[in-house]
């Protein structure tokens with residue numbers, strides 16, 4: 778993914794990068810460090826909880842910039858968790874669509 782990626786393709790590109798990190802586990806990748814953490818899946822669960830708390834605190838502070846940054850951290854860690862559990866971005870889209 779690079780800065781020229783159209784914004785409506787960012788989530789797909791990010792998820793595809795996460796899936797490829799999961800398959801290839803390249804060294805030096807933060808995503809690899811999540812898939813290989815000694816605490817296992819629990820580490821990603823902790824990160825999702827931590828980032829969700831940071832989103833709440835930023836919202837309470839009415840800090841828009843921080844809210845956006847923490848929401849991006851939460852979205853990324855949630856996508857890693859979904860990939861870890863074998864849930865795809867299309868599964869998430871279908872779940873949301875079926876609520877219409």
Ligand SMILES: N=c1c2ncn([C@@H]3O[C@H](COP(=O)(O)OP(=O)(O)OP(=O)(O)O)[C@@H](O)[C@H]3O)c2ncn1[C@@H]1O[C@H](COP(=O)(O)O)[C@@H](O)[C@H]1O
Nearest residue numbers: 778791794795798805806807808809824827849850853854
């Ligand atoms: N979107 C993200 C992304 N969002 C957040 N983060 C990382 O999530 C971490 C946020 O956790 P914290 O705020 O707690 O910071 P920290 O103290 O460094 O983290 P910990 O040591 O506590 O885990 C930071 O290290 C961020 O770099 C991300 N890391 C990677 N990506 C994207 O994932 C893709 C693959 O990245 P690599 O796996 O690094 O190649 C690339 O497209 C990246 O842009």
